[in-house]
Amino acid sequence: xxxxxxxxxxxxxxxxxxxxxxxxxxxxxxxxxxxxxxxxxxxxxxxxxxxxxxxxxxxxxxxxxxxxxxxxxxxxxxxxxxxxxxxxxxxxxxxxxxxxxxxxxxxxxxxxxxxxxxxxxxxxxxxxxxxxxxxxxxxxxxxxxxxxxxxxxxxxxxxxxxxxxxxxxxxxxxxxxxxxxxxxxxxxxxxxxxxxxxxxxxxxxxxxxxxxxxxxxxxxxxxxxxxxxxxxxxxxxxxxxxxxxxxxxxxxxxxxxxxxxxxxxxxxxxxxxxxxxxxxxxxxxxxxxxxxxxxxxxxxxxxxxxx
Amino acid sequence: xxxxxxxxxxxxxxxxxxxxxxxxxxxxxxxxxxxxxxxxxxxxxxxxxxxxxxxxxxxxxxxxxxxxxxxxxxxxxxxxxxxxxxxxxxxxxxxxxxxxxxxxxxxxxxxxxxxxxxxxxxxxxxxxxxxxxxxxxxxxxxxxxxxxxxxxxxxxxxxxxxxxxxxxxxxxxxxxxxxxxxxxxxxxxxxxxxxxxxxxxxxxxxxxxxxxxxxxxxxxxxxxxxxxxxxxxxxxxxxxxxxxxxxxxxxxxxxxxxxxxxxxxxxxxxxxxxxxxxxxxxxxxxxxxxxxxxxxxxxxxxxxxxxxxxxxxxxxxxxxxxxxxxxxx
Amino acid sequence: xxxxxxxxxxxxxxxxxxxxxxxxxxxxxxxxxxxxxxxxxxxxxxxxxxxxxxxxxxxxxxxxxxxxxxxxxxxxxxxxxxxxxxxxxxxxxxxxxxxxxxxxxxxxxxxxxxxxxxxxxxxxxxxxxxxxxxxxxxxxxxxxxxxxxxxxxxxxxxxxxxxxxxxxxxxxxxxxxxxxxxxxxxxxxxxxxxxxxxxxxxxxxxxxxxxxxxxxxxxxxxxxxxxxxxxxxxxxxxxxxxxxxxx
Numbered sequence: 045x046x047x048x049x050x051x052x053x054x055x056x057x058x059x060x061x062x063x064x065x066x067x068x069x070x071x072x073x074x075x076x077x078x079x080x081x082x083x084x085x086x087x088x089x090x091x092x093x094x095x096x097x098x099x100x101x102x103x104x105x106x107x108x109x110x111x112x113x114x115x116x117x118x119x120x121x122x123x124x125x126x127x128x129x130x131x132x133x134x135x136x137x138x139x140x141x142x143x144x145x146x147x148x149x150x151x152x153x154x155x156x157x158x159x160x161x162x163x164x165x166x167x168x169x170x171x172x173x174x175x176x177x178x179x180x181x182x183x184x185x186x187x188x189x190x191x192x193x194x195x196x197x198x199x200x201x202x203x204x205x206x207x208x209x210x211x212x213x214x215x216x217x218x219x220x221x222x223x224x225x226x227x228x229x230x231x232x233x234x235x236x237x238x239x240x241x242x243x244x245x246x247x248x249x250x251x252x253x254x255x256x257x258x259x260x261x262x263x264x265x266x267x268x269x270x271x272x273x274x275x276x277x278x279x280x281x282x283x284x285x286x287x288x289x290x291x292x293x294x295x296x297x298x299x300x301x302x303x304x305x306x307x308x309x310x311x312x313x314x315x316x317x318x319x320x321x322x323x324x325x326x327x328x329x330x331x332x333x334x335x336x337x338x339x340x341x342x343x344x345x346x347x348x349x350x351x
Numbered sequence: 352x353x354x355x356x357x358x359x360x361x362x363x364x365x366x367x368x369x370x371x372x373x374x375x376x377x378x379x380x381x382x383x384x385x386x387x388x389x390x391x392x393x394x395x396x397x398x399x400x401x402x403x404x405x406x407x408x409x410x411x412x413x414x415x416x417x418x419x420x421x422x423x424x425x426x427x428x429x430x431x432x433x434x435x436x437x438x439x440x441x442x443x444x445x446x447x448x449x450x451x452x453x454x455x456x457x458x459x460x461x462x463x464x465x466x467x468x469x470x471x472x473x474x475x476x477x478x479x480x481x482x483x484x485x486x487x488x489x490x491x492x493x494x495x496x497x498x499x500x501x502x503x504x505x506x507x508x509x510x511x512x513x514x515x516x517x518x519x520x521x522x523x524x525x526x527x528x529x530x531x532x533x534x535x536x537x538x539x540x541x542x543x544x545x546x547x548x549x550x551x552x553x554x555x556x557x558x559x560x561x562x563x564x565x566x567x568x569x570x571x572x573x574x575x576x577x578x579x580x581x582x583x584x585x586x587x588x589x590x591x592x593x594x595x596x597x598x599x600x601x602x603x604x605x606x607x608x609x610x611x612x613x614x615x616x617x618x619x620x621x622x623x624x625x626x627x628x629x630x631x632x633x634x635x636x637x638x639x640x641x642x643x644x645x646x647x648x649x650x651x652x653x654x655x656x657x658x659x660x661x662x663x664x665x666x667x668x669x670x671x672x673x674x675x676x677x678x679x680x
Numbered sequence: 681x682x683x684x685x686x687x688x689x690x691x692x693x694x695x696x697x698x699x700x701x702x703x704x705x706x707x708x709x710x711x712x713x714x715x716x717x718x719x720x721x722x723x724x725x726x727x728x729x730x731x732x733x734x735x736x737x738x739x740x741x742x743x744x745x746x747x748x749x750x751x752x753x754x755x756x757x758x759x760x761x762x763x764x765x766x767x768x769x770x771x772x773x774x775x776x777x778x779x780x781x782x783x784x785x786x787x788x789x790x791x792x793x794x795x796x797x798x799x800x801x802x803x804x805x806x807x808x809x810x811x812x813x814x815x816x817x818x819x820x821x822x823x824x825x826x827x828x829x830x831x832x833x834x835x836x837x838x839x840x841x842x843x844x845x846x847x848x849x850x851x852x853x854x855x856x857x858x859x860x861x862x863x864x865x866x867x868x869x870x871x872x873x874x875x876x877x878x879x880x881x882x883x884x885x886x887x888x889x890x891x892x893x894x895x896x897x898x899x900x901x902x903x904x905x906x907x908x909x910x911x912x913x914x915x916x917x918x919x920x921x922x923x924x925x926x927x
Binding site: 560562563565570574577 | 755
Binding site for chain 2: 075081128131132137138139141142143145146147148149150152153154156157266270273274276277281323324326327328331332334335338339342
C-alpha cells in the first residue's frame with residue numbers, strides 16, 4: 045500500500061476520532077456529573093449540522109455560520125435540559141432513556157419538517173476547500189486538517205475549562221460530591237444547565253464540522269451516538285481522559301479497518317473471499333474490540349475515580 | 352399478605368379473558384366482513400406482542416433493560432429470508448430451502464447463539480453500561496447486514512417465497528394470522544409458567560437484589576444468561592414470523608428505534624405481567640395507526656406522548672414496574 | 681476442638697490504606713467468636729474477604745481444611761458458610777416466605793426448573809415457614825419485606841443465613857439499629873443458636889458481646905491485637921487503651 049493512502053487514512057481516522065471525542069465528551073460529562081443518560085445527544089449533533097447549513101446560506105459564509113450556530117445549539121441543549129432532563133434527574137436510568145428517546149423522535153421529526161427529507165450540502169469557502177501538501181508528494185484536503193485543528197482546540201479548551209477555571213473546579217467537585225457543591229452556595233441547577241449546554245455545544249460543533257463533508261442529514265445523529273457510546277464504554281463512563289484516548293483509538297481502528305482490512309485479508313486468502321469478508325468484519329471491528337476490552341476490563345480502560 | 356378484593360380479582364380475570372378472546376375474534380369478524388386490512392394489522396400486532404413478551408422476560412422479570420432486542424427480530428427474519436433467497440437464486444446449498452421447520456429452527460439457533468455470545472459480554476455489566484452495550488451489539492448487526500451486498504445491503508431484500516409447512520399455507524392471510532396469534536397465546540402461557548417457576552423466582556430475586564442472591568450461593572450470571580437466551584429465542588421466532596408476514600427483510604428491522612418501540616410496549620403495558628406486553632403492543636399499534644393516518648410526521652406526537660408519559664406518570668415508569676408485580680396474581 | 685476457619689497473613693489495602701494488615705485468626709468449631717474494634721478497624725472488610733465479595737491482596741483463608749482464598753463468592757455458601765449484612769440486604773420486593781425459599785433453594789443444587797409453580801412446592805414452602813417460625817416471623821410470612829419493621833427484617837436476615845445447613849455463620853452487626861426489645865429478641869435468638877452453629881460475630885454492643893461470646897478478638901487498624909475469653913479481653917491493658925478505654 046502506498047504512503048499517501050496510508051497518511052490520508054490516518055488523518056481520516058484522526059478526524060473521526062476527534063469528532064467522536066467532541067460527541068463523547070459531552071455524553072460523558074453529562075453522565076459523570078449529572079448521572080444522566082442522554083440518548084438525544086446525537087440529535088443535538090444533527091441539529092448543529094442543519095442549523096449551520098441554513099446559516100451558511102443566510103450569511104454566505106460557513107465560518108460565520110458556525111460562529112452563530114454555536115449559541116443556538118447551546119440554547120437547544122438548555123431547553124432539552126430544562127424540559128426533559130431536569131425533571132428526570134431523580135429518576136431511574138430507564139426513565140432517562142425513554143424520555144430522551146422520545147426527545148429524539150421529536151427533534152428528528154421537527155428537523156424533517158423544517159429541512160425536508162433530503163440532506164443539505166454545505167459549501168466551503170475557497171480557502172478551506174483546497175488541498176495542501178504536508179510532506180513531499182503527500183497532498184491532503186485542507187478541510188480535513190481544519191477539522192482536526194478545530195477539534196483539537198476545542199478539546200484543549202475543554203481541558204483548560206475543566207482543570208483551570210472556577211467553573212471547572214465546580215464541575216469536578218459536582219461530579220464527586222453534589223451536596224458539597226450546593227453547600228458552597230453554588231446554584232447547582234444553573235451549574236447543571238451549563239454543563240448540559242456545554243455538552244450540546246461540543247456535539248453541535250462536531251455536527252457542524254462534519255457537515256461540509258457528509259451533508260447535514262436526518263440519520264446522522266443516530267449513527268454517531270452509538271459509536272460515541274462505544275467510545276465511552278471503552279474509555280470508562282464519566283472519564284474525560286478515557287473518552288479522549290478511546291475516541292482516537294476507535295476512530296483510527298474503524299477508519300483503517302475499513303480502508304485496509306481487505307488488503308490484509310488478501311495476504312492469506314483469495315481476493316474474492318477477502319472482498320466478501322472484509323467489509324463484514326470491518327463493520328463489526330469496533331464492537332468486537334469493545335467486547336474484548338470489556339471482558340478484560342468491565343469498567344473500561346480509564347474508569348473514573350469512585351464517586 | 353396482599354389482600355385482594357375477590358370481586359375485583361374476578362373482574363380482572365374476566366377482563367383478561369375478554370381481551371384475549373377479542374384479539375382472536377375481532378380480526379376474524381372484521382375480515383369476514385371484508386376488512387382484511389384489520390386482519391393484517393392484527394397479525395402484525397400478534398408478532399410484535401410475541402417480541403414484547405420475549406423482552407418482558409428479561410426486562411420485566413429480570414430487570415435487564417435491553418435496548419437492542421430488535422436485533423433478534425432481524426435475525427429471525429433473515430433466517431427465513433436467506434435460505435429462501437438461496438433456494439431461489441442458488442448458492443449456499445447448505446441452507447437453501449423453503450422448509451419452514453428448517454427456517455424457524457435456524458432462526459432459533461441463530462438467535463440463541465447471538466444472545467449467548469453477546470450475553471457473555473453484556474451481562475457482566477449493569478445499569479447504563481448494559482443499556483448501551485445491548486444497543487451497540489444491535490448496531491453491530493445492523494452494520495453487518497448493511498455490508499452484505501448479496502442480501503441487498505441497505506435496501507434489504509424481498510423474500511419471494513414464504514416458509515412452507517405441511518397443511519398450513521402462510522400465503523393465506525387468515526392462516527398467517529392464526530399461526531401468529533396462536534403462537535402468541537402459547538408463548539404468553541409459556542413465559543407465565545417460567546415466571547412462576549423456580550427459575551422465575553430466582554430471576555425475580557436477581558432483579559430485586561443481585562448481590563444478595565450471589566451471597567446466598569446463586570451463580571447469578573448463569574441464570575441471567577439463560578433468561579437472556581430464552582428471551583432472544585422468543586424474539587427470534589417473532590422475527591421469523593415477521594419475515595414471513597412482510598416478505599421483506601432489511602437492516603432497518605434492527606434500527607434502534609424498533610428496539611425502543613419494543614421497550615415502549617413492555618413498559619407501557621406493565622412490566623413483569625402476563626398481559627402487559629400484549630396490552631402494550633395493542634396500545635402501540637393503535638397509537639401508530641391513528642397518528643400515522645393523521646400525519647406522516649406521526650413520530651412527533653408519538654415522541655411528545657412518550658415524553659409526557661415519562662414525565663407525568665407519578666414516580667416515573669419504574670413505579671409501574673413495581674405496581675405491575677403486585678397486581679399480577 | 682477442631683479449627684473450622686483459619687486465616688493466615690491476610691492483607692488488603694485500598695490505595696495505600698491498609699484495611700487488613702497481616703491478619704491471623706482461627707475460629708474453632710462450635711464457638712461463638714466475636715470480633716470487636718473501633719470503627720474503621722476493618723471488620724466489614726474482613727467479612728467481605730471471608731465470603732468472597734472482596735479478594736485479599738495476599739494471605740490465605742482455609743475453611744474445613746480447604747483453601748478458599750480465591751474461590752468465587754457464589755460457591756462458598758455451598759461449602760457451608762453464610763453471612764448476614766450490616767445494612768439489611770434482602771429482596772425487598774418479595775415476601776418473607778419467598779426470601780426464605782430462595783435461601784433454601786440456593787443450597788439445593790441448581791434452580792433451572794422452568795415449569796412447575798414454585799409457590800406450590802408444599803415441602804419447600806413448609807420448610808421456609810419453619811424458619812420463619814424459628815425467628816418469630818410466622819405471622820408475617822406473606823408480607824413483602826418492604827412492609828416489615830426494621831427488627832423483623834434483621835431477624836429475617838438471620839433466618840436466611842440459618843436455612844442453609846451452614847456450619848459457619850458470619851454475622852455482621854446483627855444488632856445494628858435495633859431498639860431495646862428488638863435487640864433483646866435478637867440476642868435471645870443468637871444465644872439459642874450457640875452450640876449448633878459456629879458463629880463469627882461482629883458487634884458494637886459490648887454487653888451483648890461479652891454475654892454471648894466464647895472468645896473475643898480485637899481488631900485495630902486491620903490487625904488482631906488480642907484474642908481470648910471475654911474476661912481476659914476485658915482486663916487486657918492494650919485492648920483497654922486501644923478500644924475500651926475510649927468508650
